[in-house]
Amino acid sequence: MPKSVTRRAGPSICPLLLCLIASFVPTAASSGDDAFQLLKIDGYNGKWGSTELGTGAVVSYAFVHAPLYFAEAGNCRHLVPMDELAKRSGISRTELRDEATAAFRVWENAANISFIPADDPDQADILIGAQGQPAGRAFANVEFQAGSDNGVKSIDQARVCLNPEQPWKVGFDGDKDVYDIRYTLIHEIGHVIGLDHPGPSGQVMSFRYTERYQDLQPGDLRGVERLYGTSTRSLAAEDSSN
Ligand SMILES: [Zn+2]
Numbered sequence: 001m002p003k004s005v006t007r008r009a010g011p012s013i014c015p016l017l018l019c020l021i022a023s024f025v026p027t028a029a030s031s032g033d034d035a036f037q038l039l040k041i042d043g044y045n046g047k048w049g050s051t052e053l054g055t056g057a058v059v060s061y062a063f064v065h066a067p068l069y070f071a072e073a074g075n076c077r078h079l080v081p082m083d084e085l086a087k088r089s090g091i092s093r094t095e096l097r098d099e100a101t102a103a104f105r106v107w108e109n110a111a112n113i114s115f116i117p118a119d120d121p122d123q124a125d126i127l128i129g130a131q132g133q134p135a136g137r138a139f140a141n142v143e144f145q146a147g148s149d150n151g152v153k154s155i156d157q158a159r160v161c162l163n164p165e166q167p168w169k170v171g172f173d174g175d176k177d178v179y180d181i182r183y184t185l186i187h188e189i190g191h192v193i194g195l196d197h198p199g200p201s202g203q204v205m206s207f208r209y210t211e212r213y214q215d216l217q218p219g220d221l222r223g224v225e226r227l228y229g230t231s232t233r234s235l236a237a238e239d240s241s242n
Contacts, residue, residue, distance in 0.1 A: 035198035036205065036223030039142065039191065044153045046142060047194045047227045048113065048125065051149040054229040056112030059193070061104065062124035063097075067132060075139040076161035078132025085130045085164035091181065095170055100128060103185035110221050111228040113193060125157060126192055128185075130164040137209075138162045138184050140191035158192035160185065172211040179209055186216075195223045 038045045049057030068079045086096050104115040118124040131139070140160050144153035162168070167178045183204070190205045197207040203219040216224070 033202065034218035034222050035203065036219040036226070037196040037198040038223065038226070039194045039196045041142065041144060041153075044144060044148055044151055045194065046144050046153050046155045048155050049228075051152040051154055053150075053152060053226060056114075056228050056232070058114045058116065059125045060116050060118040060123065061100075061126035061128060062118040062121040063100070064121050064127055064129035068121070068127070068129070069132075070141075070159070073141050073143075073159070075141040076127075076129070076131065076159040079127060079129035079159060079161055080132045080164075082128070082130050082162070082164075085162060085168065088164065089168040089181075091168060091170060096181070099170060099182040100185055103182050103189055106186050106216060107189055107193060107224060109231060109233060110216050111224040111231050113224070113228040125155075126189075127157075127159045129159070129161055131161045134163045134165040136163060137166055137179060138188050140188045142192055142194075155192070155194065160188040160192060172214065174211060176209055176211060180211065183209070183211075183214065190220065190224075193224065194227045195220070198223075 045053075047053065047057065048059045049055060064079050064081055066081065070077050070079070082096055083093075085091075086093060091099075101117075108114055115126075121127055138161065140158065142158045143156045145156040147153065162181075162184065168181045168184075169175075169178045170181060172180055172183075186204055195205050197205055198219050200206055200208045201210065203217040204213070204215075205220050205223065
């Protein structure tokens with residue numbers, strides 16, 4: 001008899017219940033094609049900037065340059081530079097940076113939130129790195145500031161970490177055992193701006209990895225607009241930035 005049986009429920013970007021330090025509350029704000037779930041930690045929702053839902057924010061991010069350790073963190077406790085991950089997967093530093101920029105831009109285009117790269121990780125709101133103690137595929141960690149309004153707290157700091165021992169790729173090729181780094185980052189950035197899993201599938205914020213779509217789905221869009229309000233970017237501005 002086998003000692004254990006592995007039940008395969010489809011590839012998961014971050015294992016449910018382990019993805020965030022938060023206790024996951026499996027009650028989606030809605031069900032169906034436009035389902036979303038706001039992140040809840042200790043009974044509080046969180047967003048960057050003002051605690052008033054539907055208001056914009058500007059958030060900085062940086063890749064870590066040196067190992068960092070966060071003793072209190074539930075996830076991404078050991079954060080190391082992405083060099084080893086990139087080398088193993090044959091992804092260049094430039095590609096990695098470009099994929100991260102593209103992932104942040106997806107959310108920028110969807111709501112009134114802007115992301116600016118910071119040179120100094122010490123000054124960044126969101127830190128991105130590889131896991132110093134590899135596990136799963138990818139995780140996010142979110143920490144709130146003290147104080148709240150109407151059950152919402154401001155996010156103080158957040159981290160995204162990827163497992164350097166897993167294979168990664170740039171772009172979809174149908175092989176769901178190797179995750180696309182941009183899709184994964186879009187999902188994890190969704191967590192660090194205040195969104196949780198609405199369920200297993202149908203949205204980028206769903207916890208199962210898919211290559212059926214690269215763009216945010218209706219529930220992702222409703223969720224991020226609920227947090228930060230409608231995007232102020234015009235199509236003309238978007239065009240001129242390319
Ligand atoms: Zn997740």
